[in-house]
Amino acid sequence: MRNTARWATTIGLTAAAVCAPLAGAASAAPDGAPPALYAPSALVLTMGHGESATTVAPERAVTLTCAPGPSGTHPAATAACGELAEVNGDLRALTMDEGVFCTHQYDPVVVTVAGVWQGQRISYERTFANECVMNAHGSGVLTF
Amino acid sequence: MRNTARWATTIGLTAAAVCAPLAGAASAAPDGAPPALYAPSALVLTMGHGESATTVAPERAVTLTCAPGPSGTHPAATAACGELAEVNGDLRALTMDEGVFCTHQYDPVVVTVAGVWQGQRISYERTFANECVMNAHGSGVLTF
Numbered sequence: 001m002r003n004t005a006r007w008a009t010t011i012g013l014t015a016a017a018v019c020a021p022l023a024g025a026a027s028a029a030p031d032g033a034p035p036a037l038y039a040p041s042a043l044v045l046t047m048g049h050g051e052s053a054t055t056v057a058p059e060r061a062v063t064l065t066c067a068p069g070p071s072g073t074h075p076a077a078t079a080a081c082g083e084l085a086e087v088n089g090d091l092r093a094l095t096m097d098e099g100v101f102c103t104h105q106y107d108p109v110v111v112t113v114a115g116v117w118q119g120q121r122i123s124y125e126r127t128f129a130n131e132c133v134m135n136a137h138g139s140g141v142l143t144f
Numbered sequence: 145m146r147n148t149a150r151w152a153t154t155i156g157l158t159a160a161a162v163c164a165p166l167a168g169a170a171s172a173a174p175d176g177a178p179p180a181l182y183a184p185s186a187l188v189l190t191m192g193h194g195e196s197a198t199t200v201a202p203e204r205a206v207t208l209t210c211a212p213g214p215s216g217t218h219p220a221a222t223a224a225c226g227e228l229a230e231v232n233g234d235l236r237a238l239t240m241d242e243g244v245f246c247t248h249q250y251d252p253v254v255v256t257v258a259g260v261w262q263g264q265r266i267s268y269e270r271t272f273a274n275e276c277v278m279n280a281h282g283s284g285v286l287t288f
Contacts, residue, residue, distance in 0.1 A: 040190075063207035063216055073209050115188035
């Protein structure tokens with residue numbers, strides 16, 4: 001019986017040690033909110049015609065959540081999350097698809113992505129020469 | 145017949161003048177995306193323990209869309225959109241509910257709201273002395 005009691009104590013303490021961080025995270029959420037057991041990824045993407053986000057009003061703006069699964073008002077959330085994962089949230093690292101032809105017309109569009117990516121605050125801005133060039137970068141994240 | 149034709153022309157031109165701005169907005173959306181016939185409101189809200197968002201990693205982050213209707217990962221999107229509408233997106237204008245008692249313990253939490261509110265870019269940050277004080281501001285927008 002003494003051995004059994006010791007084992008029970010050991011198992012109990014182990015369970016407490018393993019579960020405490022999870023329980024802590026869960027209890028940090030307010031009543032009714034789902035517990036956040038993953039690093040949050042919640043973003044707003046905007047698009048507007050012009051050179052700089054500081055002077056251009058956003059014509060379109062969508063939300064994108066990538067954890068625990070893709071969601072948001074972004075029309076291609078799954079593809080967007082996949083592409084953002086490849087560049088770690090930094091849309092300046094997206095490369096232009098090969099084989100796409102765009103004119104050299106200068107009619108700039110500025111895209112921003114801001115919010116939280118895998119638990120870290122991010123804020124990126126990128127200006128493309130025209131909408132064709134923008135659309136040629138990736139196949140999901142900028143199609144909103 | 146000539147009068148009828150003149151009326152038809154008038155009605156046609158009037159319809160074109162009224163509908164053109166809407167059609168323009170609709171055609172600006174990419175294939176498959178819903179047309180944006182309203183000023184976008186797409187936000188990310190974050191919350192973390194500490195004094196300033198520049199040094200505090202977000203513990204929780206949610207998305208909130210308020211147009212055309214409330215949605216997002218915010219657990220109380222409808223209430224949140226209503227409260228944000230009252231302060232025009234600026235959470236620094238939220239006032240503390242009367243009759244709520246909080247200790248004076250200093251354990252600051254910082255809340256941010258950023259993205260697009262009714263077509264305009266916004267970025268606000270507010271630090272509360274402790275979580276009780278934060279929760280006493282409004283009944284919806286900060287409960288995430």
